[in-house]
Amino acid sequence: METAIRIFKEARKYWIFLIAGLLSLIISTAAGFYMPWALRELTGLATEGSADFGKEALRIGLFLLFTTALQAAGSSASGYLNHYAALNYVADLRTRLYSKLQHMSLKYFHKSRTGDLTGRVVSDSLDAEVLLAHVIPDFASNILTFIGVGALLFTINWRLAFMSLITIPILVWITIWQSKHVSPVWKENSKVRGELAGTVQDNLSGIKEIQIFNQQKQEELKVTDLSKRHSMAYLRASFFFETTYPLLAFVTALGTVLVIVYGGHLVSVGSVSIADIVGFVMYLSMFYGPVKSFSGLVERAGEASAGCRRVFEVIDEISDVKEAEHVTVLPRVRGEIQLQNLSFSYNEEIPVLENVNLTIKAGHTVALVGTTGVGKSTIANLVNRFYDPQKGAVLVDGVDIREVSLESLRDNISMVLQDTFLFHGTVYENIAYGWKEATREQVIAAAEAANAHTFIEALEQGYETQIGERGIRLSGGQKQRLSIARAILRNSPILILDEATSALDAKTEAEIQEALDEVSKERTTLVIAHRLSTIRHADQIVVLDGTGIAQTGTHDELIAQGGPYAKLYEVSKN
Ligand SMILES: Nc1ncnc2c1ncn2[C@@H]1O[C@H](COP(=O)(O)OP(=O)(O)OP(=O)(O)O)[C@@H](O)[C@H]1O
Incomplete structure (x- = not known):
């Protein structure tokens, strides 16, 4: 109920269509009341032996034709108007949901499954259409019929x-009993459907790994298990x-039986x-109709509400990386980065960084090195x-990055992963991708700088070659060169x-390194590399160890100094 009310309120932009739909529905429902009345009138005229029976039958027939046409037109108009409002609301809802997802932190995506989230955008949001275009109008029509026919x-x-x-009390009791049990079952149904979508999506993304490790059977079993659930x-x-x-x-028929038996007595x-x-008796079937279909409607409402709740769950989620209320726009920066007493952990138990202090001067190239998992990418x-961070701050050009808009911050940063x-x-x-307005010359220049131009020209359709969903038609090195070109083109100060x-390979790396060294000259560059030979010329090398900085220097x-860096360098040389 709460979900339906929320959807109805949120759809206020389309209320005019919903109201017009409701009016059409009222006309259509009321017009439908005439058929039993016509039969009652005809039967009355026949049993009384009316002399004008033919004329009267014509009048009744013509009026019936009119009401039936009205009923059809009203039903058609209400169906279209309700769908117009509902489908437009679904489009808005999907956009809101997708926009919310785009702004969620990486933490959220690490705990959620892509397939499940895709399911919420694609199919769960469509449940709002069921509520707005079917369940709510059907409830309205049922109430109208119940009161009118009553x-x-x-x-x-x-x-x-x-x-x-x-x-009636028995019918109501049965439907209430049903609705109590049905709602949690539909919730479970939606949850399992999300898990199934998530697993299938994961498996299709990782199909190569599944085939390498011959895990087809096991994965099939997982999907079978979820399908069964x-x-x-x-x-x-x-x-x-x-x-x-x-x-x-059965109970409805019982009511009719009672009326026939008692009615027969009254006739006698x-x-x-x-x-x-x-x-x-004809009205009676119309009268019991709403009570009977109430349970079906409750079931449908339960199913659709469960889907909508999954959509609202995401929309209402509070992102852990929130923009402050009055953020400022970070202009193009010089590029000084400061980490001030920075402490961070992904989960409370395991600290990754503790009390880290570091200043990276604008225009400098700083390399972060250390053993795997020490916190460089973090x-x-x-x-x-x-x-x-849980404690401390990151400052860019002296400004705490939490005080500026995410968009303006990220406009200043290019990342190659x-x-x-x-x-x-x-x-x-x-x-x-990062700069849609770039000219063709600028795109080509970036590709040349990233040493990608030659291989791109050798592709079937050069720059116009379609690459698959994940660039599967390109080698790892080619993909990396495209990503470097993308970052070079963006021309951001960090x-x-x-x-x-x-x-x-070592040769291409050396060639690109030259290009990267050239690009790095004009901007602050943070390099994370395991191959220490590539960062030898950095202005500053920061060695991470444990949860902090062990050494800094050229x-x-x-x-x-002969400390941890010397050891790492020795190992990497060998
Ligand atoms: N999303 C995450 N959730 C929980 N823990 C994470 C997450 N990402 C990284 N970690 C953990 O945080 C620690 C630091 O990870 P990080 O990726 O920063 O290391 P790194 O030094 O860049 O490693 P590598 O050199 O292997 O890339 C690791 O112990 C890692 O397991």
Whole structure:
């Protein structure tokens, strides 16, 4: 109920269509009331032996034609208007959901499954359409029918009308019982559906690993298990429906039986006419209809609400990397980076960085080195504000990065990562990804600087070659070169290279290194590299150990000191 109310409130932009839809629905429902009335009238005329029966039948027939046409037109208009409002709301909801996801922190994506989130955007959001275009109008139409037909029943014969009410409490009790049980089952059903989508998506993304390790059978078993759980959850929900629906039909029939028996008695004593009984019994099926379909509607509402709640769960999620209320725009910076008493951990138990202090001068190239897992990429991620530190601050040009908009901060930073992600599209589009307005000459110049131009020209359609979803048609080294070109083109004052050349052979790496050295001259560059030969010329090398900084200095200074860096360098040389 809460979910339906929230959706209705949020759809206020489309209220005018929903109201017009409701009016059409009222007209259509009311027009439908005439059919039993017409039959009652005809029966009355026939049993009375009316002399004008033919003329009267024509009048009734023509009016019936009019009401039936009105009913059809009203139903069609209300269906279209409700769908117009609902589908537009779904489009808005999907955009809001997707926009929210785009601004969530990396922490959120680490704890969520991509397939599950995709399912929320693609299918769960569509449940709002079910609520707005089906469930809510159906509820309205049912209430209208129940009240309208109820009033007509009392008009025809109040004694029979009271009699027909006897079964209503039983019908209501059955539907309430059903709705109590159905809602949690639909919730479970939606959850398992999300897990299934997540697993299938994971498996398809990792199909190569699955085949390498011959895990097809095991993965198939996982999917089979989830499919079965999904079917079982669905089956449990349909159990309530399948058991209660025939029960409702039986109780409804019982009500009709009572009316026929009692009505027959009233006819025999002459206190009610045959025509009234005919009309009454016809109205009776209309009267019980809403009560009977109430349970189906409750079930549908439960299912759709569960899907919508999964959408709202994400929309209401509070991101751990939030923008302050009054952020300023960080202009193009000189590029000084300071880590001030910085402490950070992904989870409370294991600290990654503790009380780290570091100043990187604008325009300098600083290398972060240390054993694997020591926190090098974490520092890069903190500078880009993928995470916020638990203590301390990151300052760029003396400004705490939490005080500026994320967009303006990230406009100042380019990042080249070890795992390059290329989007579905052409080589050209992928290089120009961070700067859509770049000219062709600028894109080509960036590709040349990244030593990518030659291999791109050799591709079937050069810069217009389509690359697969994850650039699967390119080698690791080629992908990395495209990603370097992308970063060079962006021309931001801070460049972060996180194992940016790790997928390249020594010769290509040396060539690109030259280009990167050239690009680094004009900007602050943070380099993370395992191959220490590539960072020898850095202005400053920062050696991380444990949860902090063990040493800083130039290559020569650190070698002369003979500490952890000298040891790392010795190992990397061998
Ligand atoms: N999303 C995450 N959730 C929890 N722990 C994480 C997450 N990312 C990294 N860690 C942990 O934080 C620590 C630092 O990781 P980080 O990636 O910064 O190391 P690194 O020095 O860059 O390692 P490498 O040289 O192997 O790339 C590691 O122990 C890692 O397991």
